[in-house]
Amino acid sequence: MGTLPGKGTTTISTKKDVAESVALIFGVTGLVGKEIANNLLAKSGWKVYGIARKPDFFTPIQHRNYRFISCDLLDPVQTVQKLSSLNGATHIFWVTWASQFPLDSSECCDQNKAMMSNALDAILPKAKALKHVSLQTGTKHYVSLSGPFDNTVRRYDEESPRVNEGHNFYYMLEDLLIEKLRGKVSWSVHRPGLILGSSHRTAFNFIGSLCIYGTICKHLHLPFVFGGARECWEEVYIDGSDARLVAEQHIWVSTNDNVSSTDGQAFNAVNGPSFTWKQIWPALAVKFGLQAAEDMFSQDFLFSTSMADKESVWEDIVVKEGLRPTKIGDLANWTFLDVLFRFPTKLLAARDKVDRLGFTMTYEMLDSILYWVDCIRDEKLIP
Ligand SMILES: NC(=O)c1ccc[n+]([C@@H]2O[C@H](COP(=O)([O-])OP(=O)(O)OC[C@H]3O[C@@H](n4cnc5c(N)ncnc54)[C@H](OP(=O)(O)O)[C@@H]3O)[C@@H](O)[C@H]2O)c1
CATH class of the missing domain: 3.40.50.720 (NAD(P)-binding Rossmann-like Domain)
Known part of the structure; x- marks a missing residue:
C-alpha cells in the first residue's frame, strides 16, 4: 500500500467533471452499489452502467444516464460477451462478492478471485480512459475467523498487517488488482464494518x-x-457503516487525485461514533x-x-x-x-486517515x- 502524496496536509480539492465520466458498478443492486449509482446519477456528467445477475425488481433505477447489465460474473464467456464493449469506462466500483461458500474458505477465495478476474479481463484491454478502480472489502481484513483472537481493545488502522491464519478473499482481491493494473491506474480499497x-x-x-x-x-x-x-x-x-457514507467515500476517493494513487490506498469506512x-x-x-x-x-x-x-x-x-x-x-x-x-x-476500525484527509x-x-x-x-x- 502506498504513501499518500501530500500526507500531513488537510487541503482537499474536489475535482470538477470536465468531461463525461463513465462508471461501472459491479454489484449495483447491493447495499452500497445502489447508493453509489444514485449518488453519481444525481451529479452531472456521469453515465452509469450497473452490473448484477438480476435487476432490482422493486425499486429499479430509472434515469436516462443509467443502464443495467445482467451478467453472471462467475461465467467468463458471458462476462466477455456482456462487458467487453464497455470501452469508455473511467471509474470501476467493485461492491460485489460471491457468497456461496463460507467466508474464510479457500472456495470462497477462488470464486471471488475468478469473478474479479473475469470482469477485469473483459474490460481492461479496451478501457484506455480508466482512471480509478474502487474496491470494497471490509474490516474483517484485520482478523481471521479461525483465531487466534487478540482481546486487547484496539482500533485497527489501515496499515495493520494481514493475518496469516485462515483464508481471506479480501487479500486475494487486493493482490489481483495490483497484478492486473500494473501500477498504471489508481485504485483504492474501502473497508466498512457492519453495513x-x-x-x-x-x-x-x-x-x-x-x-x-x-x-x-x-x-x-x-x-x-x-x-x-x-x-x-x-x-x-463493532462499527456501523451507513451505506450512504460508504458510497460517498468510494466516490470521494475515486474522483480526488489528492487522496488516490496508483500504488493503492486503503481506507476504513466506518460511521465514527x-x-x-x-x-x-x-x-x-x-x-x-x-x-x-x-x-x-x-x-x-x-x-x-x-x-x-x-x-x-x-x-x-x-x-x-x-x-x-x-x-x-x-x-x-x-x-x-x-x-x-x-x-x-x-x-473496531480507526477513522483517523479519512478524518485527516478531510472526509467529514x-x-x-x-x-x-x-x-x-x-x-x-x-x-x-x-x-
Ligand atoms: N454486508 C455487510 O454488512 C458487509 C460488511 C462489511 C464488508 N462487506 C463486504 O462488502 C463487499 C460487498 O458486499 P455487500 O454486502 O455490500 O454486497 P451485497 O449487498 O451482498 O450485494 C452483492 C451484489 O453483487 C451481485 N452479485 C452477486 N453475485 C454475483 C455474480 N455472480 N455476478 C454478478 N453480480 C453478482 C448481487 O446481485 P445478484 O445477486 O442479482 O447478482 C448484488 O448486486 C463484500 O466484500 C463484503 O464482504 C459487507
Whole structure:
C-alpha cells in the first residue's frame, strides 16, 4: 500500500467533471452499489452502467444516464460477451462478492478471485480512459475467523498487517488488482464494518434481518430479545457503516487525485461514533411498536432457531399488510445475526486517515439504523 502524496496536509480539492465520466458498478443492486449509482446519477456528467445477475425488481433505477447489465460474473464467456464493449469506462466500483461458500474458505477465495478476474479481463484491454478502480472489502481484513483472537481493545488502522491464519478473499482481491493494473491506474480499497442499507439482493443484510425480526415479534406478540454474547451486548464491539457514507467515500476517493494513487490506498469506512447494542436495542423495539422490556438480553436465544419456522408467518404478514412480495430469506439472514452477536473478537476500525484527509461524513449508529428502517418501510417491504 502506498504513501499518500501530500500526507500531513488537510487541503482537499474536489475535482470538477470536465468531461463525461463513465462508471461501472459491479454489484449495483447491493447495499452500497445502489447508493453509489444514485449518488453519481444525481451529479452531472456521469453515465452509469450497473452490473448484477438480476435487476432490482422493486425499486429499479430509472434515469436516462443509467443502464443495467445482467451478467453472471462467475461465467467468463458471458462476462466477455456482456462487458467487453464497455470501452469508455473511467471509474470501476467493485461492491460485489460471491457468497456461496463460507467466508474464510479457500472456495470462497477462488470464486471471488475468478469473478474479479473475469470482469477485469473483459474490460481492461479496451478501457484506455480508466482512471480509478474502487474496491470494497471490509474490516474483517484485520482478523481471521479461525483465531487466534487478540482481546486487547484496539482500533485497527489501515496499515495493520494481514493475518496469516485462515483464508481471506479480501487479500486475494487486493493482490489481483495490483497484478492486473500494473501500477498504471489508481485504485483504492474501502473497508466498512457492519453495513446499514437497503437491498433484497444481499447475503449479509443486517437491516433487512432486523426489520423482519421486529415485524414478526410485533405480529406474534413476542419479546424483542437480543440473543448473543454478553460482551457484545454491553461493550463497544463493532462499527456501523451507513451505506450512504460508504458510497460517498468510494466516490470521494475515486474522483480526488489528492487522496488516490496508483500504488493503492486503503481506507476504513466506518460511521465514527461508538455504540453498544444495549443502548440501541430499546430504541429499536420502540421503532417496531414493541415494548422495551427491562432485560432484553439472552445468552441462549438463537435467531436461527427461533425464526426457523416463521416462513408462513411472514407470508401471512405480507398478504395482510399488502407488502411487496418477499420471502423471509430475501431480507433476513438469521445465521448472520447469530454470528454477528457472538463474534469471537471485537472488530473496531480507526477513522483517523479519512478524518485527516478531510472526509467529514459521520453518522450516529442509531440514526443510521432508524433511517434505513424508514427506507424499508417506504419501499413497502415491512409494514
Ligand atoms: N454486508 C455487510 O454488512 C458487509 C460488511 C462489511 C464488508 N462487506 C463486504 O462488502 C463487499 C460487498 O458486499 P455487500 O454486502 O455490500 O454486497 P451485497 O449487498 O451482498 O450485494 C452483492 C451484489 O453483487 C451481485 N452479485 C452477486 N453475485 C454475483 C455474480 N455472480 N455476478 C454478478 N453480480 C453478482 C448481487 O446481485 P445478484 O445477486 O442479482 O447478482 C448484488 O448486486 C463484500 O466484500 C463484503 O464482504 C459487507
